[in-house]
Amino acid sequence: MESSDSEVAHEFRFFRAYRDGRVEILRSQEEKIPPFDDPQTGVRSKDVVISSETGLSARIFLPDTAHPIEKLPLLFYIHGGGFCMRSAFAIDYHNYVSTLVSQGNAIAVSVEYGLFPDHPIPACYEDCWEALQWVASHANGGGPEPWLINHADFDRVFIVGDSAGGNISHTMAVRVGAIGLAGVRVVGVVMVHPFFGGTIDDEMWMYMCPTNGGLEDPRMKPAAEDLARVGCERMLLFVAEKDHLRDVGWRYYEELKKSEWIGTVEIVENHGEEHCFHRRDLTYEKAVALIHRIVSFIKQS
DSSP: OOOGGGSEEEEOSSEEEETTSOEEESSOOOOBOOOOOOTTTOOEEEEEESOTTTOOEEEEEEOTTOOSSOOEEEEEEEOOSTTTSOOTTBHHHHHHHHHHHHHHTOEEEEEEOOOTTTSOTTHHHHHHHHHHHHHHTTTTSOSSOHHHHHHEEEEEEEEEEETHHHHHHHHHHHHHHHHOOTTOOEEEEEEESOOOSSSTTHHHHHHHOTTOOGGGOTTTSOOHHHHHTOSOSEEEEEEETTOTTHHHHHHHHHHHHHSSOOSEEEEEEETTOOTTGGGTOTTSHHHHHHHHHHHHHHHTO
16 A cells, blocks of 8 residues: 555645655756857857855846947846746747847846745745846946946846746835845836736645745735835736736736836737747747837837
8 A cells, every 4th residue: 555655735736745745846847958159149148156055047148239338228037937847048938038138139137046846935036036136236347247247238127027937027126126226227027927826826836935925925916015116117017818817917917007106017918828828939920029019118218
């Protein structure tokens, strides 16, 4: 008879948790690709270690149009994956961020943050905040990374994320507004199909976050006071018609508009589309349109 320790204690959309404490992610590990210089787009990329203690790292992208005199908008990118999967180094995320960099004529820092179960929530938030502070450390000519020192315009910083990365982007923007980020002006935040509370995934998020504040946790259900201090001037939000996160995305938009935040927010609904469709085929007409919308948002700065 099989030991009770091997019995499933909890089963969620993305993983199973067993009575003996083991966690099984229900998606096979994906291949990570190394950084490279893309001969087609001219975009260069390289990986950096932000913290040798925790292993926190990031991939930096630089367009071929980068000129020593010209400063470029900086995209701080946070990937999705339900807080327990995916990677900034996966091929689809690499290609997607590279496309934004090429078309937006921007430099990007894509964060490889810690994932559950090895790094339970709030590690993802803390890692991204540490990475954002690391980026900001270059604002006055300091910091260890020459690409950021030579090419980044710290008066034109954008926080961008999809799915779980959209959720984390919100928390980063709230921290910027509440704490500040010396030497940096966060112009805008882009959230694509963000992961917020009010769906079948609530229990899963709370399991991944042992210190959660319940269904009213402001990281999942943003509070009015947090929305009022979002630290950017503009926000662009995408929802997908066939996404189970559609309604909570719309709710975020409406609550943000009702709050005391003084910025401007736009929302785009991807009709007939499912969650994060845009990364599967970057040549697909609606994916191209979504990318163009983000690029336009960046170039308004």
